[in-house]
Amino acid sequence: xxxxxxxxxxSVPANLTEAWKKRRYQKAFVSKLIDCAGEAGETExxxxxxxxxxxxxxxQYHLLMQRYDEVNRMLYGMIEKSHKFCQ
Numbered sequence: 001x002x003x004x005x006x007x008x009x010x011s012v013p014a015n016l017t018e019a020w021k022k023r024r025y026q027k028a029f030v031s032k033l034i035d036c037a038g039e040a041g042e043t044e045x046x047x048x049x050x051x052x053x054x055x056x057x058x059x060q061y062h063l064l065m066q067r068y069d070e071v072n073r074m075l076y077g078m079i080e081k082s083h084k085f086c087q
Contacts, residue, residue: 001046001049001050001055004042004046005043005046005047005050008039008040008042008043008046009039009043011035011036011039012036012039012040012043012071015032015033015035015036015039016032016033016036016075018032018035019031019032019033019035019036023085023086023087024086024087025086026082026083026086029082029085029086030079030082033075033078033079033082034079036075037072037075037076037079040068040071040072040075041072043068044065044068047061047064047065047068
């Protein structure tokens with residue numbers, strides 16, 4: 001489970017970097033941002049499992065989920081305003 005959390009959480013900034021490199025094409029940019037959000041969602045699922053199986057406590061879980069809520073707000077804000085980022 002730790003490996004899955006590491007992989008999915010590391011994919012978020014990796015996909016964001018790819019999105020940034022593709023910002024010349026708005027649809028490609030948005031597509032990669034959606035991939036970022038998908039990886040963030042996968043990480044949230046693994047965190048849910050971690051809490052449910054008592055690998056992390058409720059306080060740790062809530063702190064991490066708050067951070068992922070912030071990440072998701074930023075990603076969806078970029079998607080909604082993608083024209084501001086694209087050339």
